[in-house]
Amino acid sequence: MGTTASRILCASALMAALLTSTSVLAHAHLKHQEPAADAVVTTSPKALTLNFSEGIEAKFSGLTLTGPKEMKTAIGTATVNANDNTQLVVALNQPLAAGDYRVDWHVVSVDGHKTKGQYHFSVK
Template sequence: MPRMKTLLLATAVASLTLAGQALAHAHLKSSTPAADSAVKESPAELDLTFTEGLSLKFSGVTVSGPDKKVVKTGNASLMDSDKTLMVPVSDKLAPGKYTVEWHALSTDGHKTNGAYSFTVAP
């Protein structure tokens, strides 16, 4: 009987652990420029900080401008224990609203994606 109890406990712990991992996807925690913010100058880079470490090869962003034109960005890199994706912006951004669509593969193998906007003030 005590053996059965141990087994049940081990199963309970195992399923809790799995549930915990399932929740640990890479969600966007913060960004620079921040979501829904207005910046005075064209940013030289975008920083996206996630809740989990990312796989660089399968993570990235597409930035589009007020005219829906895609903005040229440089090669992304990871910082901060692979949790921050840094994307250089090659073009000088004209005033207007920009949308950043991101996709990420976290080191636990889960894919996430999302989008946010920021405005370059005139």
């Protein structure tokens, strides 16, 4: 009987460890952004706003904006919203001209995991 109880206890401990370790392995994934991916906007946005699934580190997070003819577009400094550390905001230095744009982003979540990705939008 003692052996069965010991096995159940070990199995329970192993299961608990496996279930809790998945949260440690989490990464900050892009949930939504403004302008939205594949959006066609009629006026230039004043900023790019990216929202992630978990908190991000401002010092290690940012993005580049590539515009028409593969030209890098001047942008402001990436900041993390002081009231919501899952939100990365980058002001645009000037209105965007009509054309297609690519956002290449990279973040480090508060637990130290790096994530990167890209999306596109257009200004009409």
